[in-house]
Amino acid sequence: xxxxxxxxxxxxxxxxxxxxxxxxxxxxxxxxxxxxxxxxxxxxxxxxxxxxxxxxxxxxxxxxxxxxxxxxxxxxxxxxxxxxxxxxxxxxxxxxxxxxxxxxxxxxxxxxxxxxxxxxxxxxxxxxxxxxxxxxxxxxxxxxxxxxxxxxxxxxxxxxxxxxxxxxxxxxxxxxxxxxxxxxx
Numbered sequence: 001x002x003x004x005x006x007x008x009x010x011x012x013x014x015x016x017x018x019x020x021x022x023x024x025x026x027x028x029x030x031x032x033x034x035x036x037x038x039x040x041x042x043x044x045x046x047x048x049x050x051x052x053x054x055x056x057x058x059x060x061x062x063x064x065x066x067x068x069x070x071x072x073x074x075x076x077x078x079x080x081x082x083x084x085x086x087x088x089x090x091x092x093x094x095x096x097x098x099x100x101x102x103x104x105x106x107x108x109x110x111x112x113x114x115x116x117x118x119x120x121x122x123x124x125x126x127x128x129x130x131x132x133x134x135x136x137x138x139x140x141x142x143x144x145x146x147x148x149x150x151x152x153x154x155x156x157x158x159x160x161x162x163x164x165x166x167x168x169x170x171x172x173x174x175x176x177x178x179x180x181x182x183x184x185x
């Protein structure tokens with residue numbers, strides 16, 4: 001597969017000042033994409049076919065492991081009722097492909113049925129840094145709060161998402177994670 005050339009940003013007067021940075025990002029993206037294709041076979045296999053096995057929140061004998069692909073994030077942590085929504089308590093480490101890996105031991109209080117989100121530290125286009133709370137891309141169960149458009153992901157008590165009215169915040173259970181971005185708590 002040939003490397004994508006990408007546009008020549010120097011031709012656009014508004015982007016010319018950032019052309020070198022944009023070329024660098026395009027080169028990094030192309031290299032990451034090539035690595036994914038060479039190891040997984042395709043971007044589809046990486047993101048979708050194997051996603052439920054690689055990403056999301058998974059239980060083990062010692063606790064919970066989570067993985068999220070967030071290449072634009074400066075930092076990532078798992079937050080929820082179990083850690084008082086504190087993004088400094090369960091910080092994940094990033095690998096060279098932008099995948100964040102984290103672990104929460106059972107002793108830290110995350111239990112089946114608990115609400116959680118990811119706290120991503122992001123840099124805006126103007127350079128300011130802020131933390132945004134999002135639903136994990138591979139959350140197996142999400143809930144939408146009845147009184148708003150806000151959504152939260154929940155850990156599962158079984159392998160299936162619970163049916164009927166949700167137990168937290170008067171919400172309703174949602175069986176899709178199409179809308180990843182959720183209101184801050």
